[in-house]
Amino acid sequence: MISYKKILIAVEFNESDQKVVERAQTIAKLSNAQVSLVHVVEPAVLDTINDLDATPLLSLEPELQQQAKTRLTKLADSLGIDRIDCYSEVGTINGEVSRVAEEQQIDLIVLGSHGRHGLALLLGSTANAVLHHAPCDLLAVRIQD
Template sequence: MSYKHILIAVDLTDECHPVVERALGIVARNEATVSLVHIVEPMAMAFGGDVPMDLSLLQQQQFDQARERLQSFAGRYPQLGEEQRCLAYGQPRQELHRLAEEQGCDLIVVGSHGRHGLALLLGSTANDVLHGAPCDVLAVRLKKPKD
């Protein structure tokens, strides 16, 4: 199968560089278009729902920091120009599905920690993205960071 547009989803940690490298290999073999995305989750979601204070300033700071980190992260890959980088705000699964549909992507590439036990029951971003995705999904196994 030949892919035309590949969406790479990253969390901007060093351990997700293999995700980008694997995706860029597929991009090169298919002469595909590529987009790199990082999703900033709403702080209320991270804290489990209702937070009785205004988090808008903190959320904007988080978004600004994510923009800087995305530029730095993507700077390692000359084939990822400014126009191919995207910063989105929301729930990762929903945003990745939305972006894939809007951009006409036929492959989403994400990292997976391959969790087991309780972490598996709670779910993961890779698992969430897989269900209901508008296109193929490739989950690249990530190595556990060394302690």
């Protein structure tokens, strides 16, 4: 069995996180690995075609990032993960998860995958996007919709 030293758990702050965290913690215990958490706040998408006033969207971003940091810290405390091993980032999920993994020399990224079918599959998924950019192994934990 491959032994991992550093595991990064990508969390979304929803009900699927529990299953993802449990799977990652099981692997971490078997490997005696260090566990880190990452959450990515995606920037507001501006609709320039309809000339929407972007000011309200942009003003929410710092608040969303602060809320994410608070929730990430609370989750880390409940799991016994050191706060220094928590990463609250702003950007694209695939880009930021991959960047943190590379910078922190992560061996395994664990995230949830909803296993979409049809049109959603053609458009791609977060897990697929991370897979193509990840500098290490990736475990996509199947989440039932």
